Amino acid sequence: MSGIWQAHLADRLAERETAGLMRRRRVLESPQGPEVVIGDRTLLQFCSNDYLGLCAAPELAEAMQTAVEDWGTGSGASHLINGHLRPHEELEQSFAAFSGRDQALLFSTGYMANLGVIEALCDRSTEIFEDRLNHASLIDGARLSGARLRRYRHNDLEHLGLLLAASPAPRKLVVTDGVFSMDGDMAPLPELAALCAAHDALLMVDDAHGVGVMGPRGGGTLDWFGLSQDEVPILVATLGKALGVSGALVGGPDWLMRALMQYARTYIYTTAHPPALAVAARAALEYVRQGHASRMQLQMMVAHFRQGCLEMGLPLMESQTPIQPIRVGEARVAIEAARRLEESGLLVPAIRPPTVPEGEARLRVTLSAAHSMAQVDRLLHALRTRVLPLL
Ligand SMILES: *Cc1c(COP(=O)(O)O)cnc(C)c1O
Numbered sequence: 001m002s003g004i005w006q007a008h009l010a011d012r013l014a015e016r017e018t019a020g021l022m023r024r025r026r027v028l029e030s031p032q033g034p035e036v037v038i039g040d041r042t043l044l045q046f047c048s049n050d051y052l053g054l055c056a057a058p059e060l061a062e063a064m065q066t067a068v069e070d071w072g073t074g075s076g077a078s079h080l081i082n083g084h085l086r087p088h089e090e091l092e093q094s095f096a097a098f099s100g101r102d103q104a105l106l107f108s109t110g111y112m113a114n115l116g117v118i119e120a121l122c123d124r125s126t127e128i129f130e131d132r133l134n135h136a137s138l139i140d141g142a143r144l145s146g147a148r149l150r151r152y153r154h155n156d157l158e159h160l161g162l163l164l165a166a167s168p169a170p171r172k173l174v175v176t177d178g179v180f181s182m183d184g185d186m187a188p189l190p191e192l193a194a195l196c197a198a199h200d201a202l203l204m205v206d207d208a209h210g211v212g213v214m215g216p217r218g219g220g221t222l223d224w225f226g227l228s229q230d231e232v233p234i235l236v237a238t239l240g241k242a243l244g245v246s247g248a249l250v251g252g253p254d255w256l257m258r259a260l261m262q263y264a265r266t267y268i269y270t271t272a273h274p275p276a277l278a279v280a281a282r283a284a285l286e287y288v289r290q291g292h293a294s295r296m297q298l299q300m301m302v303a304h305f306r307q308g309c310l311e312m313g314l315p316l317m318e319s320q321t322p323i324q325p326i327r328v329g330e331a332r333v334a335i336e337a338a339r340r341l342e343e344s345g346l347l348v349p350a351i352r353p354p355t356v357p358e359g360e361a362r363l364r365v366t367l368s369a370a371h372s373m374a375q376v377d378r379l380l381h382a383l384r385t386r387v388l389p390l391l
Contacts, residue, residue: 020331021352031056034371036347044375045347046365051213051322052294053370054244054287060280067279075272079106080261083272091278092249094285095237099219101229101251105260108273110208110238111137113248115144116266117204117234118175120259122147127169129160129201131176133183138175138206147173154180157191164199172199178207178221179214182356182364184323186210186221193231204234211288212242213322218288218295229253243284247273294369298322301367301376308380312388317362325351325362326383333390334361340386346379363387 016022030037032055036045054060067087077083088106096104107113118141122128126147130138133154142149148169152160164172174196176187189205196203207220215223222232229235233256239247250260261267305324309316317325328334334350341348341363352361367376 020335021354034368034375038347041345043342043345043347044378046367046371046379047347047349048366048368049209049241050244050370051209051242051298051366051368052244052287052291053368054242054284057244057287059287060244060283063283064276064280067276071275071279073274073276075275077272078268078270079272080268085272085275085278087275087278087282088272091282091285094282095249096251098285098289099222099235099237099251101235102254103257104249104251105257105264105267106273106278107248107250107264107267108270109246110206110236110240110248111140112266112270113236113238113250114138114206115141116264117236117250117260118142118147118173119145119265120263121145121202122171122173124148125169126171126173127167129163129172129174131155131180131187133180134175134177135181135206135208138177142175154183155185155188157188157195160192161195161199164195164201167199172201173204174201175204175206177209178205178211179209179321179323181209181323182325182351182362183317184319184321184325185317186214186224186321189221189225189227189232193227197231202234203232204236205232206236208236208238208241208248209321209323211237212284212291213295213298216292218242218291239281239284243281243288245277245281245284247277247281298367298369301369301371301373304373305365305367305376305380308376309383312380312384314383314388315391322367324365324367326365326387327360327362328387328391329359329361331361334363337363337387337390340390341382344382344386346382348379 026038028036032050075083092104114137122145124146128142128147128149130151132151150163210220212218214220217223233252235251237249239245315327331352338350348363351364
């Protein structure tokens with residue numbers, strides 16, 4: 001039965017295995033947190049996106065537990081049929097108020113939000129401009145829309161300006177990550193917004209790694225730069241990273257959100273999020289609103305880590321966010337470095353091509369407000385004794 005398919009897939013997998021690119025999962029025997037149990041070992045991890053330590057926070061768990069009692073487990077239908085429950089409505093309104101936007105829509109994941117928004121807005125007469133390092137979901141959304149996709153060099157405003165000026169398209173959409181997930185740097189949003197205004201292009205920011213973390217109020221990169229809905233009309237905030245739950249909110253002006261509700265297929269043709277998740281996400285937003293202290297803690301951790309790395313001369317990349325990659329170069333060096341760290345009880349992912357360009361393999365350290373200073377020191381010590389000698 002289907003020998004052709006079996007042989008085809010076996011060949012593809014063998015190729016991947018030979019190239020050393022096979023991905024494998026690990027089973028966590030504990031909740032997400034700085035220390036996780038894998039097999040019979042407790043490892044100190046610097047890989048998760050749980051930047052505020054909310055994934056296993058008792059406040060959120062309690063809110064979710066109560067919500068399950070009040071609202072049950074499932075929503076039972078899509079939002080536009082009859083699965084839009086009070087907790088969904090309240091989460092959307094809370095986020096709109098929090099982010100200074102007219103309206104927000106709740107999607108089941110960030111991936112679906114990005115596919116849905118781009119596909120809903122764009123068609124063959126649109127031209128989409130995306131940063132080379134944008135998240136896969138933003139690229140896939142553009143492909144799905146059938147619009148012409150142009151990719152500009154990472155954070156290169158001059159390149160983008162040339163492409164915009166040369167575009168004959170009647171409608172232009174510029175899309176960028178707020179914080180770039182593999183590099184940890186931020187997009188130059190004020191300049192991007194000005195460029196978009198000059199070319200009458202719509203700007204969309206996917207702030208998956210910024211919301212909850214960056215900015216004086218935890219509003220993300222827009223908050224960091226002090227930008228409003230007029231300057232950045234489309235904001236995507238995911239709920240599965242700093243906010244410790246799951247899902248995504250898209251916020252923007254009325255004229256835009258009304259259209260998204262009608263045309264975003266990933267919003268329309270899917271079951272609404274479980275209402276208890278919406279309650280937990282709202283509790284997470286409230287935590288962020290009052291979470292100035294944990295953001296300060298996180299920024300202190302980042303500063304401490306950076307100082308330690310720079311003092312020992314590690315090739316740390318330029319980043320002000322909790323994503324702190326160390327560029328080691330060769331893929332095999334990155335893999336060996338990660339292996340040595342794991343031997344010492346530390347989990348840090350090696351990121352290799354094709355996820356990053358050839359020769360730019362890195363250790364991608366992510367810090368969380370839940371890490372203690374002593375834990376960051378343990379990482380610095382292991383980097384000094386086990387990784388530095390490799391470089
Ligand atoms: C994680 C991520 C997404 C996807 O969000 P999910 O809610 O995990 O589907 C989208 N964009 C960026 C930049 C991300 O880092």
